[in-house]
Amino acid sequence: MFENLSERLEGVFQKLRGKGKLTKEDVERGLREVRLALLEADVHYRVVKNFVERVRERALGAEVLESLTPAQQLIKIVHEELIRTLGETPVPLDLGGPRPVPILLVGLQGSGKTTTAAKLALFLRKKGHQPYLVPADVYRPAAIDQLQTLAEKVGVPCFPTEPTQKPVEIARAALAEAKARGRDVVLIDTAGRLHVDEEMMAEAAAIKEAVSPREVLLVADAMTGQDAVNMAKSFQDRVGITGVILTKVEGDARGGAALSIREVTGVPIKFLGTGEKLEALEVFHPDRLASRILGMGDVLTLIEKAQEAFDLKKAQELQEKLRRREFTLEDLREQIRQMRRLGSVKEVFEMLPGIGKKLKDMPFDERELVRMEAIINSMTRQERLNPKIINASRKRRIARGSGTTVQDVNRLLKSYEEMRKLLRKARGPRGLERLALRLLRAF
Structure with a gap:
């Protein structure tokens, strides 16, 4: 961004x-x-x-x-x-008070509010909470079905809203249902409009009065720049918001919204939506974002992402294999799978100090990770453990099985050999930088 x-x-x-x-x-x-x-x-x-x-x-x-x-x-x-x-320091969600704790999500249509509700539910579930999702948007076609589908994906129950119900009635009934089911957080996805209008504000205010939420979170599209700031100011003045979730920050937004909202509205940014995946929601850390802006990287966020995506036991096994110089194509496949769970390769490497600047003129295709995994999957276990046996006829078979070319297979094998050598030598920031850049060039 x-x-x-x-x-x-x-x-x-x-x-x-x-x-x-x-x-x-x-x-x-x-x-x-x-x-x-x-x-x-x-x-x-x-x-x-x-x-x-x-x-x-x-x-x-x-x-x-x-x-x-x-x-x-x-x-x-x-x-x-x-x-x-x-904003200096992260501001956590206020989850105090009697259970269940209502949280209201407001914002314009198209900001990613419904998906963000599901992302927040997944985030809270991972933190040990029992969230309950509530579709209160009865105006947008398929909004109710969308949230119910997302709720299944994140493993969270969803209130069975009927399109004929009134949003305030939905919120009250959902709160009672959540209490009966022993849920501790209720996430209410309200209706949006294409622009700020009196009807939307009045409805959000009515729901707020009906359920007394601990948090009213504005979901704002970072791509809209100054419009996001103006909208935040309108919601703050007319409804009262306690925090902001900025979405689509992985896009080509210029960043003005993130740098302006706190000072203009006095309301903290609490989360960043960093991608389309339901796991792509980050707690907003002002110091880390400032470091990213100045090209200093963001190693702490990268470590947190890695802790969630990487299997500690497998990481220890890999470390032992590297010590014995036994890094195989099966190990590379596992690392590719775990890296894909981290998100965009470019985004990951930009978090490493000194590397982000070198990516600008380095074209690479994110889909190459998928192709690399497909090639390795087309090999026999014996070939993955001992790539030296892969001769010309085996390469042709692997290429056919993976829908790639022999040249692709050769490039993977060459990159694997170079990575294997670098992994044994990677020590400290410089070693990590050389390895990261070499991996990107493999694309």
């Missing part, structure tokens, strides 16, 4: 790094470019003004001008002020 902004800021800081000492003119020139970069990223003008003023006040003092490493100090200040703009 912040690719263009990150590049612009990196360009600004690169110019400053070449100077041994910064003058006031250098700082002012750099701040002008930072200001333009933020405005181009669709950040609210008032947020840009406040941000730049705070950075200027600190940058023109002894903290930077008299520092031995002025450029690094300026980057540190920008990083800290970005965190401040984004």
Whole structure:
């Protein structure tokens, strides 16, 4: 989401790094470019003004001008002020009070509200809660069926809403049903519109009054930029919201919504929707997002993703195999499967410091992971354990079985050999960087 902004800021800081000492003119020139970069990223003008003023006040003092490493100090200040703009610390869901705890999801049609309700249910279930999903959108065709289908996928019960029911009646009945079934969190998916209107606001306010939710979460599409900020302000003023879930942040949005919402509305961003998969919902960490924007990576989020996606026992077995130099194609297949569970390969590697910048001009096809797995699946177990026996006729058979070409099989085998060598040598950040870049080139 912040690719263009990150590049612009990196360009600004690169110019400053070449100077041994910064003058006031250098700082002012750099701040002008930072200001333009933020405005181009669709950040609210008032947020840009406040941000730049705070950075200027600190940058023109002894903290930077008299520092031995002025450029690094300026980057540190920008990083800290970005965190401040984004909200400083994560704000968890308020799940206190009597059970079940109602949570209301509001927002415009097309923002991904229904899918987000299911994502949040899965997130809570993994945390040990017993969520209950409630379709309260009786206007959009198939909205009820959509949430019921998603509820089955995430393993959460769903209230059997009838299209003839009134949304307020649905909310009240669902709350009583959830209590009878021993559920502890009720997620109510309300109706949206194509734009902010009085009818939608009135209905959301009526449901809020009927069930007294602990949280009213606005689901906003990050792709809409300033419109998302304006919509958040409207909902805050007319309904009252306690948090925001930004969706579609994996797309080509310029990032202005994420950088503006907290300061404009005073309401925290609580989650980020990072993809289409139902697992693609992240707790919003201002410090981690600030690090991503400045190209510093986000290793903590990557570790959390890996802890969920990777099997610890299998990881320990792989480590032991690497120590004995026994990394096979079966091991590579398992790593491919676990990597696919992490999400987009590019997104994963962008979280590694120093690697994201090198991806810009490196074209690769995410579907290659699927092809690589198909090729390995077409091999016999003996071939997977001992690739040296794969001769020309075996390659032709493997290619036919996987719907690929002999050239694809050769490329996989070559990449496997190179990865096997690098895995034995990968030590520390540089080793990890070489391995990551080599894996991308395999595509």
